[in-house]
Amino acid sequence: METVVASKPRLIRRAYSLLQYWEDGQMTIENYLTRTSLEANLLVLDMLSAATDPICNNVLSGQFSHIPAVEEIVGKLTKLNLLLVVGSRLEKRDRALEDSWKWDLNARYFHYSTGSVKYNFDLEAVRKQLEKKAITNPPPSPFKTSSADSKIILDDPQLPDVNFWEVLYQRRTCRHFEDAPISKGVFSSFLKLVAGYTHFYNDSKIDKRIIKTSPSGGARHPIEMYAFVRNVASIAPAVYHYEAETNSLAFVNHLPDQKKVLDFFSGQKWVSNAAVIFVFTAVLERSMWKYDHSRAYRVLLLDCGHLGQTFHLSATALKLGVFTTAAIQDRKIESYLHLDGIKEVVLYGGAIGVAGL
Ligand SMILES: Cc1cc2nc3c(=O)[nH]c(=O)nc-3n(C[C@H](O)[C@H](O)[C@H](O)COP(=O)(O)O)c2cc1C
Incomplete structure (x- = not known):
């Protein structure tokens, strides 16, 4: 020994x-x-x-x-x-x-x-580095656009004539929706305001960066939105993906029955009557192309939060009831949306509709 x-x-x-x-x-x-x-x-x-x-x-x-x-x-x-x-x-x-x-x-x-990642804020050096990378490894598109030829083209958005501060003060979470339709015009305006792109960020040779009404870490805009359309005038009930590039809806699946919707939303029964139920996902490669550290996952969640606030404020400005929820069943929803749950993952849920009294 x-x-x-x-x-x-x-x-x-x-x-x-x-x-x-x-x-x-x-x-x-x-x-x-x-x-x-x-x-x-x-x-x-x-x-x-x-x-x-x-x-x-x-x-x-x-x-x-x-x-x-x-x-x-x-x-x-x-x-x-x-x-x-x-x-x-x-x-x-x-x-x-x-x-x-x-x-x-x-x-x-x-x-x-993920608390102390080293960053490089020599923007010129970072730009050159990314430009070099883009030659052999081009960045993913900021858009998810399907090749389906039967898409529902949404109306041009009508900006609501509202006072910003009033909208801020009026915003509340709605947990009682009337089983009533919203118009295609209002729905179109809502989607464009929340999830559409406003313009291209043109001075970048690196990638086709877009600007939306919500900020996004590194301008990656990884969040996509899926709409479970229940009650929108002139739009057939179904589950659609909102395509920001074409401002249109692409069919994903049939509308699930109420039991399934409740299961997806962990039994939160107030979503049942909403005109449209939403799921927010993240396309991970958009962030991963630029950021290889796990702190970027925080940024996805923060991006989702920013989008969530725009979701609330836009709905309020359009006089819609609005609800968002983290209590959703990711894996079941991913399966219903035909997502692999690896490259694109479910993060957040929401609903809009006619607010009940
Ligand atoms: C990230 C996030 C997750 C939320 N998740 C839920 C939820 O799962 N169920 C729910 O009923 N409300 C949820 N809410 C709504 C909050 O409960 C609500 O914002 C809070 O009670 C304050 O009320 P207000 O939105 O009317 O100001 C969530 C809100 C946020 C921002």
Whole structure:
């Protein structure tokens, strides 16, 4: 048995903020609060398990005294913040996170692991880099346009003559829709205002960038909208994709029955009477082409939020009731919309219609 040379005794414990995963075939363990990681093996996992409760570093080393240089291993695990010194600033922070975040690992890992991405704001250098990339790897189109020849061309939008501040103050979430139609004109104006493009951003040789009424991180505009048209005058009830490029609706599927709609919307029965129910999706490659870090996923959600506000305000300006919801069943909806749920994913839901009293 190896002789263990005692280090300065310190109480240590395994960090709570750890995630173990395989990367490039190598088992890795990471402290996502400090973003430090180690290529892990079963010994490391055993040692970390043995330090679930605070333990003296020398006692821990003693438990693994058959391992050569065990003290150095314990030291390395401590240096990489996989083991934390009880009472240290880091240990207190790790405990505070464990005590106060009621959400599980998924939210914690995503939030902290995407917290300090390095950005390059030398815009000229970035532009050149993207231009070079675009030669061999052209950017994806900002439009999802189908080749179907029977599309419903929407009317030209009529801008509502309203006072912006009044619209802001009037906006409320509607959870009681009348089972009544809205006109094709109002529906067309709504879609163009919310999801249509207003013009091209012409000074870019890199890609065909568009401008919409909502901002979008990196001008990627990854969000697409699908309309479950129930009650719009002169438009056959069905599920359509709104094509921003052609300002038209392309058929996707038949209108599902009410039971299915309720299932998609997690039993929120007030959507049943809405004239149109919406699903917002994200086409990931539009963002991934420009951003290869996971923080870009946050940007998708933020984009969706911006679009959601435009959705609310536009509906209010058009005197429609409006509702948005995060409580939807992504996988079931993706399947109904014939989406793979990998390259294009469901993020958000909404509805508009005649507001009930
Ligand atoms: C991102 C987001 C998700 C929401 N999800 C739901 C939902 O699942 N169900 C619901 O009834 N309301 C949902 N709402 C509506 C909020 O409950 C509503 O905005 C809030 O109660 C404030 O009311 P107001 O919109 O009338 O100001 C959501 C709102 C937002 C912005």
